[in-house]
Amino acid sequence: MVAVKKKNLKMFTLALLFVITITSFLLNYTNSLVMVTWDPKQIVTQLKKLMKYSQRPCSCSSCVPELGLSFWFDERFNQTVQPFLTTRNTFIPEESYKWWLKLQGEGNPKNINDTIKELFEIIPGDGEQLLERDVSRCRRCAVVGNSGNLRQSQYGQDIDAHDFVLRMNRAPTAGFESDVGSKTTHHFVYPESFRDLAENVSMIVIPFKTLDLRWIVSALTTGTINFTYVPVPRKIKVKRDKILVYHPVFIKYVYDHWLQHHGRYPSTGILSVIFALHLCDEVDVYGFGADSNGNWHHYWENNGSGGAFRRTMVHDGDFESNITLTLASVDKIRFFKGR
Numbered sequence: 001m002v003a004v005k006k007k008n009l010k011m012f013t014l015a016l017l018f019v020i021t022i023t024s025f026l027l028n029y030t031n032s033l034v035m036v037t038w039d040p041k042q043i044v045t046q047l048k049k050l051m052k053y054s055q056r057p058c059s060c061s062s063c064v065p066e067l068g069l070s071f072w073f074d075e076r077f078n079q080t081v082q083p084f085l086t087t088r089n090t091f092i093p094e095e096s097y098k099w100w101l102k103l104q105g106e107g108n109p110k111n112i113n114d115t116i117k118e119l120f121e122i123i124p125g126d127g128e129q130l131l132e133r134d135v136s137r138c139r140r141c142a143v144v145g146n147s148g149n150l151r152q153s154q155y156g157q158d159i160d161a162h163d164f165v166l167r168m169n170r171a172p173t174a175g176f177e178s179d180v181g182s183k184t185t186h187h188f189v190y191p192e193s194f195r196d197l198a199e200n201v202s203m204i205v206i207p208f209k210t211l212d213l214r215w216i217v218s219a220l221t222t223g224t225i226n227f228t229y230v231p232v233p234r235k236i237k238v239k240r241d242k243i244l245v246y247h248p249v250f251i252k253y254v255y256d257h258w259l260q261h262h263g264r265y266p267s268t269g270i271l272s273v274i275f276a277l278h279l280c281d282e283v284d285v286y287g288f289g290a291d292s293n294g295n296w297h298h299y300w301e302n303n304g305s306g307g308a309f310r311r312t313m314v315h316d317g318d319f320e321s322n323i324t325l326t327l328a329s330v331d332k333i334r335f336f337k338g339r
């Protein structure tokens, strides 16, 4: 009898040791700094945490897509909306299409299905692999806006330490490395904001009209399109498999869910931030913030037209800024305010 009891006690001790070892390993693995002790209460707490962590969508200390932490965020974030237009993803519902067509008042647009078909005869139209989830991954992204608050910020090294660095429009890095970094993995453009990119950079084209999709084809082939509402480059030197296309339905999702119809349509900055929430496990935001007059000044130039969007009401900069700050306040992004 005593021998059996001793054996059971030994088994129990061994089992407990095993659980503690596994718990400690997994908690460390999930970047959680928790001291593992023999206190039964702590063991139960840690086991509960372990159960919670095992359902987490990534291995960072916090994961953007994790729901149940902010009602505000959960109400807006919809993981099922696809950020990229791909060959498997070309359907645009009538309502979204009609909304999108009005963004830049395109008269007499070419048929959208024919346009998309032609586009994917020229570029591969993939991008799905970027959206695959992996619970053991911690993908850290930096979204770098164009604000003058980056000047003298010395954020360069921090920005470059991210897995993905997303930039936009005409933003340069050369000459500004110590403040904005030198790494770029993805660069958002539209025809009117195109700039030459290094070979290894993925160019994400945001189409605000049918002509923007046709411009991609033209710029890689015949070079016939050289004007939209301003002159645009006839030809671009970008490898075809480095071109990704932002989904028009995703633009509407940002406008409906996140901007709640403020402004005429979302700016490139807010489109990039919400896009990053869908692709990344952690999102750090740099270079967002107007100057003291509310103008969108740039870090590389003294752009006198920084307040143009205010006059044309195309974007609601104040509302967009509130969204970014709220995302930071509910710990879904980290916001680096610059100088």
Ligand SMILES: CC(=O)N[C@H]1[C@H]([C@H](O)[C@H](O)CO)O[C@](OP(=O)(O)OC[C@H]2O[C@@H](n3ccc(N)nc3=O)[C@H](O)[C@@H]2O)(C(=O)O)C[C@@H]1O
Residues within 6 Å of the ligand: 145, 146, 147, 148, 149, 168, 169, 170, 192, 193, 194, 266, 267, 268, 269, 270, 287, 288, 289, 290, 291, 295, 296, 297, 298, 305, 306, 308, 309
């Ligand atoms: C005159 C004009 O049309 N300016 C627009 C320019 C312009 O078309 C491009 O720079 C051309 O390359 O583009 C925009 O934006 P822009 O290229 O200025 O900036 C990109 C995004 O960074 C954020 N930003 C910028 C400056 C600043 N002081 N504070 C900021 O928060 C914003 O989120 C902004 O969206 C655009 O595409 O959104 C919006 C701007 O309104």
Ligand SMILES: CC(=O)N[C@@H]1[C@@H](O[C@@H]2O[C@H](CO)[C@H](O)[C@H](O)[C@H]2O)[C@@H](O)[C@@H](CO)O[C@H]1O
Residues within 6 Å of the ligand: 103, 104, 190, 192, 208, 229, 266, 267, 268, 308, 309, 312, 313, 314
């Ligand atoms: C200053 C302004 O409102 N210009 C608009 C122009 O808006 C710009 O469109 C860009 C995409 O093409 C991008 O969204 C940028 O942030 C906007 O400022 C277009 O709407 C254009 C359409 O014809 O009309 C210009 O007046």
